[in-house]
Amino acid sequence: MHYKVSPGDRVFDFINYLIMILVFIVMVFPFLHLINYSLSNPSLVSGKFLFYPKQFNLDSYRAIFANPDVLNGIYISLARTIIGTSFMAIVTSMAAYVITRDDMVGIKFIRRYFVFTMYFSGGIIPTYILIKSLGLVGTFWVYVIPSAVSVFNMILIKTYIEGIPKELEESALIDGANDAYLFARIILPLCLPVMAAISLFAGIGQWNAFIDTQFYNAMHPELFPLQYVLYNSFQTITSVEQFTNSMSGAEKFRMLTPQSLKIAMTVITVLPIMLVYPFLQKYFMKGLLLGAVKG
Amino acid sequence: MLQRKLYRQRYLFLMLAPAFLLVLIFNYVPLVGWMLAFKRYQVGLGFWASEWVGLEQFKRFFMQSTDYVYLLQNTLSINFMMIITNLTLGLLFAVLLNEIRRRFFVKIIQTVSFFPFFISWVIIYSIANTFLSSSSGLLNELLMKWGILSEGLNILGESKYAWPLVILLEAWKSVGYISIIFIAAISAIPGEQYEAADIDGATRVQKLKFITIPNLMPTFVVILILNSGWILNSNFELFYMFTNATNWEKMEVLDMYIYKFGLQQLNYSYASAVGIVKTIVSIAILLSVNAFSKKMTGKSIF
Numbered sequence: 001m002h003y004k005v006s007p008g009d010r011v012f013d014f015i016n017y018l019i020m021i022l023v024f025i026v027m028v029f030p031f032l033h034l035i036n037y038s039l040s041n042p043s044l045v046s047g048k049f050l051f052y053p054k055q056f057n058l059d060s061y062r063a064i065f066a067n068p069d070v071l072n073g074i075y076i077s078l079a080r081t082i083i084g085t086s087f088m089a090i091v092t093s094m095a096a097y098v099i100t101r102d103d104m105v106g107i108k109f110i111r112r113y114f115v116f117t118m119y120f121s122g123g124i125i126p127t128y129i130l131i132k133s134l135g136l137v138g139t140f141w142v143y144v145i146p147s148a149v150s151v152f153n154m155i156l157i158k159t160y161i162e163g164i165p166k167e168l169e170e171s172a173l174i175d176g177a178n179d180a181y182l183f184a185r186i187i188l189p190l191c192l193p194v195m196a197a198i199s200l201f202a203g204i205g206q207w208n209a210f211i212d213t214q215f216y217n218a219m220h221p222e223l224f225p226l227q228y229v230l231y232n233s234f235q236t237i238t239s240v241e242q243f244t245n246s247m248s249g250a251e252k253f254r255m256l257t258p259q260s261l262k263i264a265m266t267v268i269t270v271l272p273i274m275l276v277y278p279f280l281q282k283y284f285m286k287g288l289l290l291g292a293v294k295g
Numbered sequence: 296m297l298q299r300k301l302y303r304q305r306y307l308f309l310m311l312a313p314a315f316l317l318v319l320i321f322n323y324v325p326l327v328g329w330m331l332a333f334k335r336y337q338v339g340l341g342f343w344a345s346e347w348v349g350l351e352q353f354k355r356f357f358m359q360s361t362d363y364v365y366l367l368q369n370t371l372s373i374n375f376m377m378i379i380t381n382l383t384l385g386l387l388f389a390v391l392l393n394e395i396r397r398r399f400f401v402k403i404i405q406t407v408s409f410f411p412f413f414i415s416w417v418i419i420y421s422i423a424n425t426f427l428s429s430s431s432g433l434l435n436e437l438l439m440k441w442g443i444l445s446e447g448l449n450i451l452g453e454s455k456y457a458w459p460l461v462i463l464l465e466a467w468k469s470v471g472y473i474s475i476i477f478i479a480a481i482s483a484i485p486g487e488q489y490e491a492a493d494i495d496g497a498t499r500v501q502k503l504k505f506i507t508i509p510n511l512m513p514t515f516v517v518i519l520i521l522n523s524g525w526i527l528n529s530n531f532e533l534f535y536m537f538t539n540a541t542n543w544e545k546m547e548v549l550d551m552y553i554y555k556f557g558l559q560q561l562n563y564s565y566a567s568a569v570g571i572v573k574t575i576v577s578i579a580i581l582l583s584v585n586a587f588s589k590k591m592t593g594k595s596i597f
Contacts, residue, residue: 006498008498008499008500009498009499012394012499012500013394016391016394016395017395019391020391020392020395020400020404023388023404023407023408024403024404024407026467027407027408027410027411027467027471028407030422030425030426031422033425033426033433034421034422034425037425046431046436047433047436047437047439047440048433049433091313091314091317092314094310094311094313094314095310095311095313095314095315097310098307098310098311101307103304104304104307105297105300105301105304110311110315113315113318114314114318117318117322117323119524120326120574121322121325121528122322122324122325122326122328122329123325123328123329123553123567123570123571123573123574124550124553124554124557124558124566124570125328125331125553125557125558125563125566125567125570126325126326126327126328126329126331126567126570127321127325127328128557128558129328129331129342129563130320130321130324130325130328134320145317145321146321148313148314148317149314149317149318149321151318154314178306179304179306179307179310180306180309180310183310204413207415208413208414208415208417209415210415210417210532211531211532211535214535215558227415227417228417230417230418230421231417231420231536234420234421234424259425259431262421262424263421263425266418266421266422269415269417269418270414270418273413273414274410277410277413278406281406281409285409285475
């Protein structure tokens with residue numbers, strides 16, 4: 001496009017770039033500060049904007065990775081992310097395929113049955129009582145089973161499948177393929193982009209979740225995900241000695257502070273998302289717009 | 296005939312079964328739990344044997360206490376200001392970003408502004424604590440170092456900071472995300488409108504004001520309506536992290552109150568009754584926002 005650049009345009013551009021640079025700083029600096037804080041000598045960081053680490057060292061991380069609660073938290077977080085996301089993807093995509101089939105017996109009822117749940121929910125208390133009476137409290141499965149069906153994702157997948165030419169399905173059916181084969185071998189491979197998008201969203205949701213632990217597993221430290229270990233640390237880490245007392249060579253962590261431990265723990269909790277985000281942002285945007293179009 | 300069809304579709308039924316059953320158990324069975332609100336639930340007796348008390352729990356909430364006053368005030372004000380702030384900033388940000396012609400720069404800004412959408416409220420709490428805490432937060436350390444204050448501001452604890460705090464944090468988290476929807480809407484504006492404006496000699500600011508922003512209003516209204524129905528259900532984790540013993544008067548919302556009475560004090564029946572009140576309020580908001588926008592802009596979704 002051709003622009004005639006007037007003085008007014010220049011002023012506009014100047015202010016606009018200034019605003020964008022400000023946005024950049026507001027979005028990026030908090031993370032930069034935390035990362036630099038975690039890599040610094042904690043006695044040198046008070047009252048400073050940290051654009052780089054002061055006296056670079058990894059002691060905070062050494063202390064954290066020597067703590068068994070943190071290691072168990074990483075393990076639980078990874079497990080719930082992988083198992084929970086796979087389970088959701090399988091259960092939801094199978095049902096999504098079924099609701100694209102107009103010839104299915106009772107299809108109108110089935111569609112309404114799922115969509116209705118997007119508008120009404122049982123609320124916190126009835127859901128809690130249900131999960132408790134199912135015996136899921138105090139188990140790992142409370143992270144996986146109640147969130148296994150996402151009706152929102154189901155509708156995204158359904159919309160995507162409806163965009164695939166019907167002839168593919170029809171010709172496979174004429175060749176004598178059964179419905180399960182048709183779904184697994186023909187439809188699902190074509191759904192890879194939408195499956196990737198919903199899995200990423202669900203995976204991030206699983207990694208970030210902590211309130212279900214507060215509700216159902218607060219008495220079961222062996223099931224705390226990393227997010228909850230971090231949340232707990234805000235209240236429980238009052239001294240470095242107490243955090244490191246079970247470790248050998250704890251005296252070498254003497255220069256750490258509770259604050260530096262919490263910040264380093266924050267960084268390792270957010271780091272996996274930071275690392276996957278730049279590569280996957282394209283999928284995220286696609287997934288979001290898929291959702292927005294469908295409303 | 297039907298039997299043969301059912302047999303032919305047996306694989307479809309097998310594929311549907313897991314999702315169907317899970318939804319039945321986790322979405323439909325809890326609806327029965329709303330009956331708790333009309334009972335006096337006792338743990339020893341269980342759900343079915345507990346005594347029916349009619350509207351007693353509702354009377355307790357509305358007549359024997361005045362909690363509903365501050366709860367409704369906080370819940371409605373905070374959530375409403377949040378969504379308006381998010382949408383307004385998201386729209387302005389999208390419009391300004393769209394005016395930048397260096398694609399690479401646009402991509403970087405979009406990438407960094409979208410990122411906070413993907414981090415948990417625990418992380419945001421930790422960031423807020425690092426920058427704002429009254430003793431060791433960077434802001435207070437700087438203000439004291441420069442001699443502006445002698446004592447740190449207790450932004451996370453004092454109730455007068457509660458609303459701006461959570462509204463700004465929520466905006467920081469979501470503006471990038473909302474702007475993506477608006478950017479998609481901008482690209483759908485027909486080019487002829489801008490060409491006509493060019494011929495009339497309109498400036499860039501005039502084009503934004505009279506073409507771009509008016510064209511985005513339908514999107515604004517639709518997102519507002521779609522979100523207004525469930526704003527009361529969102530952001531539990533935000534309120535869970537930021538409500539505390541010193542700022543609860545301005546921070547506690549219906550969800551936190553339900554959590555406090557239900558899961559902490561185990562008063563299931565009372566908490567369920569408040570839950571029903573919340574659902575009714577949600578539906579009322581949805582319908583009134585819809586009616587309001589129909590009257591003002593002619594746009595509605597029902």
